[in-house]
Amino acid sequence: MSKALHDVFGFSGFRGVQDLVVDRVIHGQSTLAIMPTGAGKSLTYQLPAVLLQGTCVVVSPLIALMHDQLRSARANGIRAATLTSADTDRGATMDAFRAGELDLLYIAPERASQPHFRELLLSARVGLFAIDEAHCVSEWGHDFRPDYRLLRPLLDAFPQVPRLALTATADNHTRSDILAQLGIPDEGLIVAGFDRPNIRYAIRPRESVGRQLKAVVEENPGPGIIYAPTRARVEQLAESLARDTGRRVLPYHAGLPPEVRARNQAAFVASEDMVMVATVAFGMGIDKPDVRFVAHAGIPKSIEGYYQETGRAGRDGDPSVAIMFWGADDFARARQRLSEIEPHRQQSERQRLDSLAGLVETAECRRAVLLRHFGETPAQTCGNCDNCLQPVGVVDVTDVARKLLSAVYRTGQSYGLGHLEKVLTGVSDDRVLQRGHDRLSVFGILTEDEKPLLKALARALQARGSLTATEHGGLALGGDARAILKGEAAVAIVVPPKQDRKRRSRGGDAGANPVGDPLFEALRELRRELAKEAGVPPYVIFHDSTLREMAGSRPSSLAELGLVGGVGTRKLEAYGDAFVEVIRRHA
Structure with a gap:
């Protein structure tokens, strides 16, 4: 096994839990491996594919990802092919498969679940089933794909063939679901550590996001990905960043013509310094190891989504940056969307959103919060996130929160923060006077020390759901607002340090390229x-x-x-x- 590891991949030893996973697979034992991005998941089926009799059939969710892995496998001398709608040589591939001339065969779940593919498998020798991005099989996962649920009958038709499921992100509930859906015994679960120590995490309030992202691009010269929430925002940011930074910056979203998406993706994969601005549709199909930064122009859907998206940085182990810029409106929109999903999933999705709010508002080590979410017991500090590098203060603002929530209630739960701020600070403009809000008990009740805290407090209350956005942009009471008003719940907010402009998002002094060599x-x-x-x-x-x-x-x-x-x-x-x-x- 060690000889093949060196001869094929050039490695002198395994990393992390790779050896445990490969050993189980070689001995015919079905396994679910939870391994962080960059930990070498593909090796755990590519090495057995070389060692085992028969072909390893790899189920993968995206054609682009398959072709990316195909190139890398062939570069190492592994006999690999794909069987997708984009391939023109499907007949030759099937002939090679039947003849036992393939180590790896990549296929999409949609095709794998079809009866004709099962018939093809019966005409050849299969040594292993590998199910990549296995979280897609779970309804509780962050990227559910119904076609993954149809794989079990195919796997059961070949009971003697071991199954290897792989994913970087799965909480306890999702893990149990994957094991059940794919027929893998509980003792087959192997969980590697989720820590990605080479990634520096930073999360900041969104102010002028164009200016903030421009700084990120200028400070990180290698390839980067910027996630934006909408197609329009993707195109706007790509255009402005290309103009303002002089870097090559391209857009990627589902609304672009397929040939443009393919061209932009190919340019990014081949580049050593390009930036891609994209919706979350981009990334799962990218096996690019040298991405130096991932930036979010808004919040992701969950901590699982955040972990996976930021995990696309630094897969080669070199220093990298993950930075998020968030606003209260992100959480307001996300909480509104909760009512649109199936009732049986609303509670779990609400918990995911609450966990994300906790991550962005924490004064603790970001990495520790992330790792605890995935069931680990990390050290209290990591030394490589914004809160560890520049410790923040925490202020108890329960009294200010009660004043703000009271103002929201007494003005009818229909006004935005701008109007509420005028009421609370005693500004008698025409709108305040016309509505009689100058006669309310909350008019002018904020002290001079409390006034600067109002915007950060409103943002925090919206993140935790105590304030919700109305249809017309006003603020209304939600979540634990009444408990706060009654004195049954406390509120604290983070006071960020003054930014050191020289190291706002830099990945660290140890860059990927040695200077002067x-x-x-x-x-x-x-x-x-x-x-x-x-x-x-x-x-x-x-x-x-x-x-x-x-x-x-x-x-x-x-x-x-x-x-x-x-x-x-x-x-x-x-x-x-x-x-x-x-x-x-x-x-």
Whole structure:
């Protein structure tokens, strides 16, 4: 097993729980592996695919993801193919499968659940079923796909073939559902740690999001993804950021023509510095390891969604940034949408939203909050999130909250924060006077010390659901508002530190590219040329971490180059001479 690991992938050892998962699979035991993005999930079925008799059938949710993994597998000398609606050589693929000439066969769940595919499997030898993005099978997961629920009959038709389900995000409820839906025994669950220590988390109130995102793009020179909540916002941000930063910035959303989406995605995958502004439709199909930052221009749907989306940064293990800019209106819209989903799911979705509100409003370590959500017991501080790097203060604002909620109630629960602020601070403008709000008991009751806290308090109350938005943009009481008014619940808010403009979102001093190393840049240039010739993204040739090790150890022969992490037999044969020559020239 270790020999194949080195010969095929160029690795001298396993990472994390990879060895436990591979060992179970090799011994025919069905397994659900919960492993964080970047932990090497694909290796846990690609290595068995090389070692086992028969073909490993991989169920994957997106064609783009399949083709991305296909390129990487073939670059390592693995015999792989896809069977999708986008393939023109399906007949040749099926013939190769029947003849036992494939190690891996990727297929979408929609096709896998069809009777004709089961008939195809009966005509060949199957060594393993791998179900990628397995959280899609669960109604309780954050990205439910009904076609995943139809896989069980196919799996049961081949009881002797082990099943390997893989996902990066699943809470306890979702894990139990995946095990049940895919027929995997409870003892088959393997959970790796969820921590991604190379990602620096930061969450800030949204002020001028265009200016805030411009700073992120300017401070992080590598590839990046910016998630925006609507198609219109995606296009607006892509246009403004391209103009204001000089970087190549492209949009991606479901409303674009398919050929434009495909072209933009291909450009991003191949680029070493491009930024993609996208809706959440973008990302699951991307296996790009060198994304240096992920930014959110609004809140994601849940902590699970946030973890998965931010997890697209730094899959290569290099320092990366995940930064979110949020506003009270994000939570107001999200809580309104709760009423539109099926009644039996409303409670669980409300809990997810409450957990997300807790993450954005916490004064604690962000990473600790994230990891506790997934059932871990982390250290109290991580040293690599905004709250740990610049500790925030917490202020008890229960009295101010009662005044604000009282003003909302006494003005009829139909006015926005601007009007309420005037009432509470004693501003007698025409609107206040016309409605007689200057005669209310709450008129002018805020003290000078309380006034600066009002906007942050209103944002926090909307995040936790104590204030809700009305149809016409006003504020109304919700959640635990009455408990707060009665003195039965307390309210505290975070007072953020003054921002150090020099390190607002920077991923840290340890960048992906060593400064002043001409050999590293020469190796990157060679990688670009080889990638262009082969028609693959540069990272398929070698990751930056592999080039850095080459630049550091300066191997002078193919034998020495073969000892560098990430240089397997196939890549050594294909590219070794060219890289050794560049290293010799810089000796």
